[in-house]
Amino acid sequence: QNEGLEFYEALKILADKAGVTLKKFDNKESYERDTLKVANKEAARFYHYILLEHKKGEEARTYLKKRGIKLSTIKYFMLGYAPQDIKLLSDFLLKKKIDLKTQEDAGLIYRKNGQSMDRFRGRVIFPINDIHGETIALAGRILPSLSDKGLAKYINSPETKIYHKSRSLFGLDKAKKAIKDLGFAVLVEGEMDLLSSFQAGVTNAVAIKGTAITPEHITMLSRLTKKITLALDSDFAGDNAALKGIAMAQNQDMKIKAVDLGDYKDPDEFAQAEPDRFMKSINESQDVWELLIDKLPLKYDLESADG
Numbered sequence: 001q002n003e004g005l006e007f008y009e010a011l012k013i014l015a016d017k018a019g020v021t022l023k024k025f026d027n028k029e030s031y032e033r034d035t036l037k038v039a040n041k042e043a044a045r046f047y048h049y050i051l052l053e054h055k056k057g058e059e060a061r062t063y064l065k066k067r068g069i070k071l072s073t074i075k076y077f078m079l080g081y082a083p084q085d086i087k088l089l090s091d092f093l094l095k096k097k098i099d100l101k102t103q104e105d106a107g108l109i110y111r112k113n114g115q116s117m118d119r120f121r122g123r124v125i126f127p128i129n130d131i132h133g134e135t136i137a138l139a140g141r142i143l144p145s146l147s148d149k150g151l152a153k154y155i156n157s158p159e160t161k162i163y164h165k166s167r168s169l170f171g172l173d174k175a176k177k178a179i180k181d182l183g184f185a186v187l188v189e190g191e192m193d194l195l196s197s198f199q200a201g202v203t204n205a206v207a208i209k210g211t212a213i214t215p216e217h218i219t220m221l222s223r224l225t226k227k228i229t230l231a232l233d234s235d236f237a238g239d240n241a242a243l244k245g246i247a248m249a250q251n252q253d254m255k256i257k258a259v260d261l262g263d264y265k266d267p268d269e270f271a272q273a274e275p276d277r278f279m280k281s282i283n284e285s286q287d288v289w290e291l292l293i294d295k296l297p298l299k300y301d302l303e304s305a306d307g
Contacts, residue, residue: 013132029161032105036162039098039106040135044127046092047080047138051125056083060124063143068272069195077174077195080125082118082140089118107137107157120155122146126170126191128156128163131220133173137163139191139209154190156209166214169221170194170207176224178204184227184257186282187213193267197231200275202282205231213245218252229285231259231267235299246288257285258292 015021051057051074060081064074073079082089090100090109100116103109109116123140130136137157147153157163171194179185186205188194194207208217221228228249236242246256259281264270271278301307 033162035098035102036106036160037134037136039093039102039108040127040137040157040162042093042096042098043089043106043108043138044078044080044125044135046089047082047120047125048078048127049080050083051079051081056085057081059143059145064124067192067268068199069192070199073195073199077171077198078127080127082120082123082125084122084146086115086117086121089120090116105160107160107163119157122151123155128168128170129173130162130168131172131176136160137168139170141191154209164216165209166212167216167220169217170209171198172206172220174198175204175206179206179221179224184225184229185221186229186231186259187221188231188267189233190268193231193271196268196271197278200271200278202271202279212241213249215248215252217245218249218254222252222254226253227255227257229257229259229282230288231261231282233266234261234264243292256288258288259285260291260294 051060064079069079090103093103093108094100100109104111104116108119110119111117120138120140123142126139126141127135128137128139137160139154139156141154142151156165159165170191175185182204184204186197186202188197188205188207190207190209194205197205206221230236230242230246232239232242249256259267261267261270261281264273267278270281
């Protein structure tokens with residue numbers, strides 16, 4: 001209960017600590033899931049090494065420095081970089097005895113015209129962990145030098161047997177203790193928002209992808225706290241998905257507050273520019289509907305019928 005775990009999750013952790021092997025009827029399914037976790041873990045470690053140690057990671061290191069991300073943060077969240085080489089990761093994992101089918105099932109590669117290709121080429125890598133800290137997927141942000149190539153700015157691993165976007169929160173494994181200790185969770189939209197918030201001293205933050213708050217997210221957080229503070233992008237007041245998520249969370253007896261970002265477009269920008277004021281804004285957050293009532297007239301003309 002203190003860790004916000006379900007019964008079997010707690011049982012598995014205790015068994016591992018005691019050196020006891022749990023037997024399950026679905027041994028094949030369990031083996032496949034463990035294999036996918038190993039593949040993602042090795043990929044994250046490989047890309048982390050390239051970012052920190054290899055000349056191929058120089059551009060990514062420069063980019064993160066310009067974005068204000070500290071070396072200690074890079075190491076703590078095990079950020080990485082995937083070079084543009086088509087099969088660099090794939091060949092590395094083959095040497096680790098992880099076959100192409102497993103790599104594909106883990107979402108690390110895809111096939112095109114019969115050829116396997118690394119999925120995250122040219123991107124800064126953010127490992128996505130489950131609540132226990134096991135890597136279950138990757139997220140990637142394209143480098144600015146490649147942003148004019150028609151590539152998506154952000155991509156995630158596809159849905160797999162171990163990764164479901166609707167059930168995953170970036171940084172939850174790092175933030176779970178702080179959430180319990182402080183009594184509330186801070187919800188941001190993306191990885192860079194979380195990293196900058198963390199550097200500003202917000203250790204109880206977790207990130208969703210976009211503004212889509214799911215029932216599974218609420219269930220996961222409710223095991224740790226009944227209070228959520230939203231630090232979403234400044235335009236979230238007009239986002240129907242965000243509003244539905246807020247209402248859904250309140251229907252599950254969650255208390256929702258929101259941070260006023262002022263003139264900043266997102267938490268990343270706010271936390272980098274004024275970390276102390278950002279932290280103060282979180283501590284002084286207000287009821288979410290009060291903030292929305294203040295913000296919506298700025299977006300809609302209340303003198304018009306449509307507004």
